[in-house]
Amino acid sequence: MSEAGDPGPRISVVMATYNGASHIREQLDSLAAQTCLPAELIVTDDGSTDATLDIVADFARNAPFRVQVHRNATRLGYKGNFMHAVTLSTGDLISFCDQDDYWKPENLARVREVFVKDPDVMMVYHNARLVDENRRSISTFYATPPMPPVARPLTLQPWSFSYGYMQTFRADLKPAGALWPRMRDHYNPGKEMGHDLFYFLVASGVGSIAYIDEELTEYRLHGGNTVGSGKRTKPTFLDRWRYRLEDRADTYRYLARMTVQDSNLFADLALTPSWPETLRTRARTAARAWGALEPLYAARAEVCSASLPRRIAAFVRLVRAGGYSERSFWTFGPRAMQKDAVLGVLLAPLVRRFGHESSRTDRACHRGQACPAPGEAVAA
Secondary structure, three states, rough: OOOOOOOOEEEEEEEEEEEOOOHHHHHHHHOOOOOOOOOOEEEOOOOOOOOOHHHHHHHHHOOOOOEEEEEOOOOOOHHHHHHHHHOOOOOOOEEEEEEOOOEEOOHHHHHHHHHHHHOOOOEEEEEEEEEEOOEEEEOOOOOOOOOOOOOOOOOOOOOOOHHHOEEEEEEEHHHHHHHHHHHHOOOOOEEEEHHHHHHHHHHHHHHHHEEEEEEEEEEEEOOOOOOOOOOOOOOOOOHHHHOOEEEEEHHHHHHHHHHHHHHHHHHHHOOOOOOOOOHHHHHHHHHHHHHHHHHHHHHHHHHOOOOHHHHHHHHHHHHHHHOOOOOOOOOOHHHHHHHHHHHHHHHHHHHHOEEEEEEOOOOOOOOOHHHEEOEEEOOO
């Protein structure tokens, strides 16, 4: 276990609790068993009515690190509760921690190692093992790695994210939290953005994100999960065709609005006085990149829903703007061009009438081969 005089970055574990008495002790004990102990555990409770806080208090009496417990005066919800916990942390690195999971002993050690080796990494996340209520194995979370070991700024698919229980990020990102209340979720219209999606979004724009393909956490699935995840498998042939035949016009319109929101976020982050110029420059670059996505999504929505002349005009605009070209910064890719020509320009009325309801995401849009962002070069 790490010693008190360890010169490495200090880790704050932040845990948002609410009626977690059933499993929280096992999670707390797994934190105490880490080979690299956290500097502190911040517990923010959202009004538990069971024995959650009694269990935390009992653990704190002999914990090998400092434990701070804060009771929220009003209910914040799990997203706001986690965001509040981040503001109370004092470490150099911040790890989100669910109350009902179980951490492998090497979790924090492996994660911290990546931050130490690469100062440009702003977030690290890892794979996990899905287990049932009694910790019996179900499956791995990621059947295949979702990204390369390290992704430099703005190189990931724009709608990428990871779940909070996998995440650790640098405290440099904490000032961004002041802008979180205005952010709407990419996938759930009208809902506040998830705490984990928010910090992933910020990290992906101003720094590198690293992925460890090791199951460092057991994610417990039970009837009381606030957010759950079923067994992960590769998409089947039927899944892929179902996705292609979705009516995606409303999705593209919604994502167009989200690109404006995210562009404005980075534009404001570029003014963060506590950030070094490197991060502010990257934030400006990210603002331009996200802003350039808006007309592409707006045009693609027209390809899927407008009158025939307008569908043709929108398709031509997309082609001319490089919306399908791999030489563009963001691109839908050449396969999307074929799909839009057939299922959009030619058959949009049929897809609108008979197509499946669309999910609020887009797996097609990805980083092209172009190096500079719109109007500015990406900082290395």
